[in-house]
């Protein structure tokens with residue numbers, strides 16, 4: 001499956017999970033639970049699920065393919081990232097300290113062509129591709145023990161797209177639906193809370 005197909009199948013999966021979660025939540029509300037009680041019990045459930053996802057992540061390991069060192073996508077330009085970092089955004093600070101932008105999209109394409117193809121097929125134009133100038137030709141980090149937290153944390157989200165070579169792929173496959181359902185439930189409960197505040 002190419003990444004565009006993966007993207008559409010992810011959207012479909014989310015839609016189905018959203019419908020399922022809506023039915024589950026509505027059934028609980030019909031049983032007489034208040035939105036606040038529901039939120040409380042779901043928060044506990046989410047916490048437990050997130051811990052499980054985090055525990056499963058540590059059972060997977062980086063295989064050293066080097067793609068995440070050579071291919072980091074951001075919706076922000078270097079200038080915008082710099083500005084965000086100056087305003088206290090720690091992620092932007094680490095990102096800009098670690099990565100530099102590619103001189104051309106062609107160079108980035110060589111690293112993860114499927115990703116760029118997907119962005120092009122979706123008509124996406126507002127993105128920037130970065131790479132770390134420190135990674136060695138044999139995909140080593142020259143200062144691995146002291147690598148930045150954003151490098152240690154990658155991948156931090158099982159819903160994101162990973163190269164097939166990534167050692168965290170089993171974790172992604174195992175955890176993706178859990179995270180999608182959790183996001184759907186959050187969205188639905190937030191909707192009900194908003195409605196409640198209006199009345």
Ligand code: SF4
Pocket residue numbers: 068069070098132133134135136140141142143144147148151
């Ligand atoms: S600092 Fe090391 S781990 Fe992080 S992107 Fe660069 S080479 Fe990779």
Ligand code: SF4
Pocket residue numbers: 061062063064065066067068069154155163165166167168
């Ligand atoms: S993409 Fe995955 S396997 Fe490859 S270097 Fe990054 S974390 Fe390691």
